Amino acid sequence: xxxVSVDNIQPIGSGTTVTVNKSVTLExxxxxxxxxxxxxxxxxxxxxxTSLPSQVTITNNANDRIFxxxxxxNLVGESGLTFNxxxxxxxxxxxxxxxxxxxxxxxxxxxxxxxxxxxxHIDQWNIRSVASNNTLTIDQFGxxxxxxxxxIASDANNxxxxxxxxxxxIGTSGKGIDFSATANAGSPSSASSEVFDDYEEGSWxxxxxxxxxxxxxxxxxxxxxxxxxxxxxxxxxxxVIGTKGSYGGTYIQIVNLPFTVNGGAYTRSCATPIYFRTxxxxxxxLGLQQHEGAAKAYIFGVEGxxxxxxxxxxxxxxxxxxxxxxxxxxxxxSYLAA
Numbered sequence: 001x002x003x004v005s006v007d008n009i010q011p012i013g014s015g016t017t018v019t020v021n022k023s024v025t026l027e028x029x030x031x032x033x034x035x036x037x038x039x040x041x042x043x044x045x046x047x048x049x050t051s052l053p054s055q056v057t058i059t060n061n062a063n064d065r066i067f068x069x070x071x072x073x074n075l076v077g078e079s080g081l082t083f084n085x086x087x088x089x090x091x092x093x094x095x096x097x098x099x100x101x102x103x104x105x106x107x108x109x110x111x112x113x114x115x116x117x118x119x120x121h122i123d124q125w126n127i128r129s130v131a132s133n134n135t136l137t138i139d140q141f142g143x144x145x146x147x148x149x150x151x152i153a154s155d156a157n158n159x160x161x162x163x164x165x166x167x168x169x170i171g172t173s174g175k176g177i178d179f180s181a182t183a184n185a186g187s188p189s190s191a192s193s194e195v196f197d198d199y200e201e202g203s204w205x206x207x208x209x210x211x212x213x214x215x216x217x218x219x220x221x222x223x224x225x226x227x228x229x230x231x232x233x234x235x236x237x238x239x240v241i242g243t244k245g246s247y248g249g250t251y252i253q254i255v256n257l258p259f260t261v262n263g264g265a266y267t268r269s270c271a272t273p274i275y276f277r278t279x280x281x282x283x284x285x286l287g288l289q290q291h292e293g294a295a296k297a298y299i300f301g302v303e304g305x306x307x308x309x310x311x312x313x314x315x316x317x318x319x320x321x322x323x324x325x326x327x328x329x330x331x332x333x334s335y336l337a338a
Contacts, residue, residue, distance in 0.1 A: 107131055170197070200228040204258040206237035208329070210320050211249030211298070218242035220326075226258045233259050233337050238330040247320025254288065254329075255296045259337040263293030274299070274331040281322045290335045297335070 056073045064084045065077035080091040090097045103109040108131040115123035124141040134154040139146040151162040170176050176197030184191045204224040208214070224237040237254065274286040286301040303316050 101129075103129070103131060173197075196230060198228060198230055200226075202226060202258070204235070204237075205256050206239055207255040208239055208241065208323070208327075209253055209255045209296075210247030211251040211253055213248035214320075215246050215248075216243065217245030224256075224258075228259065228337065231262070231337050232334060233257075234332075234334045236332045239328070241323060241325060241327040244320075244323045244325050244327065247323065250319060251298050251317045252319055252323065253291070253296045253298045254331075257295040257297065257335075260295045261290045261292055261297070262336040262338050272332055274329050276330075277328040278324050278326045279318070279322050280324050281318065283318060283322070286318070286329075288331065288333050293338070297333075 054073045056075060058067070058075045058077070059070065060077040060079065061067075062077055062079070064082040065079060066081045066083055067075040067077055068081075070076035080093055080097075082089045082091075090099065092098075101109040101111060109129045111127045113125045113127075122140065122142045126137075126139040126141070126146060128137045128139060129135075130137055134156070136152040137148050138150040139148050141147075148164045149166070151164055153160045153162070174195075174197055176195045179194040179196065182194070184194075202225070204226055206222055206224040208217070218241075220240040220242040222237070222239040224235065226233055226235045228234075235258065272287075274288065276283070276286050282304050283301045284304050286299055288297040289300050290297045298317065300315055300317050303318075
């Protein structure tokens with residue numbers, strides 16, 4: 001049956017509902033419904049609906065902005081807080097830009113940085129504020145646990161910085177640990193640097209040579225060790241000559257120093273005495289005189305017999321003729337490096 005036009009549609013008899021099985025088009029006028037109107041969907045703008053709850057409003061919107069509550073049902077796009085899918089950016093319009101992570105009472109706070117999703121998990125690093133001792137630590141995950149790499153103590157422990165694993169590596173030449181906060185030497189001394197910029201220890205191969213050449217020489221044994229602290233080099237050496245060979249030049253010298261001697265004027269430094277055995281002449285003392293601007297040191301000494309109460313003459317220099325098969329020399333000395 002089809003109803004073309006009707007003023008009222010009412011239930012028949014004592015019924016309370018009317019069911020329309022086909023589409024109904026209201027040509028004009030208003031439809032008044034008392035109670036609940038149920039439909040699969042409603043079509044239209046809804047602009048004239050009344051008594052609706054408060055609707056959410058959005059202000060200050062722009063690409064990538066993060067929204068925060070602005071009071072009531074208002075959401076505000078934050079111009080200084082953006083996320084583009086890769087980068088989260090905070091751009092303060094006034095005061096400091098900051099990120100605060102506050103742990104629950106009795107718990108620490110942690111910022112985790114993870115490079116990728118590798119199965120070994122060693123790409124995960126944590127910057128942690130530790131509640132139990134108020135320290136700041138940098139941890140790396142590995143072996144099923146977090147390993148502390150660096151610790152900064154609180155004021156209660158003088159703010160000490162501890163490198164828990166590995167070494168502290170100075171990556172730029174000339175840089176180091178700056179002690180400028182400490183007191184300087186008093187007048188007339190004058191400090192030129194308070195940066196501890198070098199430390200090294202190792203071995204070197206000492207040699208005995210004439211001031212111009214050496215040929216045909218062999219060693220029964222020879223060894224040398226050094227430690228460099230700043231610009232000061234501390235050396236030890238021991239040599240035992242097998243076959244003495246031939247030495248050219250006026251002097252003999254220790255060669256192959258691990259670092260070049262400072263080339264400035266008056267930088268010569270004399271070593272503690274050289275212990276020696278089996279020389280061809282009667283020397284009562286031998287020492288070292290560094291050669292400015294070179295990695296070598298001349299041997300000087302006092303020879304006897306001669307004038308004076310000890311039968312010793314003034315300072316002199318041994319030469320190749322004083323060296324014999326089996327000559328032995330051992331010494332500890334220091335010098336200023338270039």
